[in-house]
Amino acid sequence: MQAKTPQQSLTIYTDMVLPSETNPIGNMFGGELLARMDRAASIAARRHSRRIVVTASVNHVAFNKMIPLGSVVTVEAKVSRAFSSSMEVYMDVFIEDRESGERSLSNEAIYTFVAVDETGNPVRVPEIVPETELEKARFEAALRRKQLSLVLAGKMKPKDATELKALFQ
Numbered sequence: 440m441q442a443k444t445p446q447q448s449l450t451i452y453t454d455m456v457l458p459s460e461t462n463p464i465g466n467m468f469g470g471e472l473l474a475r476m477d478r479a480a481s482i483a484a485r486r487h488s489r490r491i492v493v494t495a496s497v498n499h500v501a502f503n504k505m506i507p508l509g510s511v512v513t514v515e516a517k518v519s520r521a522f523s524s525s526m527e528v529y530m531d532v533f534i535e536d537r538e539s540g541e542r543s544l545s546n547e548a549i550y551t552f553v554a555v556d557e558t559g560n561p562v563r564v565p566e567i568v569p570e571t572e573l574e575k576a577r578f579e580a581a582l583r584r585k586q587l588s589l590v591l592a593g594k595m596k597p598k599d600a601t602e603l604k605a606l607f608q
């Protein structure tokens with residue numbers, strides 16, 4: 440299987456915030472943003488693997504800024520690391536100022552997807568070769584995040600989370 444770069448999975452999803460997608464104080468529902476990120480991330484994971492993909496976990500979401508009604512929201516998703524069958528997808532979310540058009544980072548999120556066959560069994564995915572400094576940093580940290588996610592899900596014993604433990608030593 441030929442290795443790929445994060446850029447090959449880049450998925451950009453831009454949409455505005457409608458009244459039905461806001462909370463009582465006129466800002467975007469967190470769940471609406473989670474759903475948009477799930478869609479963008481699943482397309483990125485699919486572009487990397489060219490297989491059926493399922494969301495295995497939502498590892499991290501930071502809602503750093505409120506997103507007001509009418510905002511133009513762009514989710515940029517890329518596979519940051521591929522393991523055997525799982526892929527970490529890193530997302531940056533930008534909002535666009537209505538007057539100036541200037542973009543600012545409002546959120547970040549990290550989801551894990553697993554490539555599966557038609558019967559739902561995990562299948563191998565291509566390796567990934569990071570190119571930019573940011574891609575390399577995200578790639579390096581992804582194993583720690585995978586171990587944390589597995590420990591929290593009860594799928595790995597803390598004593599086996601070697602990369603994670605190394606952070607505290």
Ligand SMILES: CCCCCCCCCCCCCCCC(=O)SCCNC(=O)CCNC(=O)[C@H](O)C(C)(C)COP(=O)(O)OP(=O)(O)OC[C@H]1O[C@@H](n2cnc3c(N)ncnc32)[C@H](O)[C@@H]1OP(=O)(O)O
Nearest residue numbers: 481486493494495496522523524525551553561588589592
């Ligand atoms: C082409 C361009 C245009 C395309 C345009 C169309 C695109 C259109 C796409 C539509 C795509 C829709 C995408 C919707 C995505 C859903 O919404 S899917 C619905 C929600 N998700 C689910 O229902 C998944 C349910 N869970 C499962 O099926 C199983 O638990 C899983 C995720 C397959 C894992 O199975 P398992 O038995 O735990 O398997 P196991 O071998 O132990 O683990 C497999 C891998 O998962 C990892 N893993 C398992 N749990 C975790 C966890 N909690 N954290 C981190 N990693 C984990 C393991 O470490 C392992 O990784 P590798 O070492 O193999 O890399």
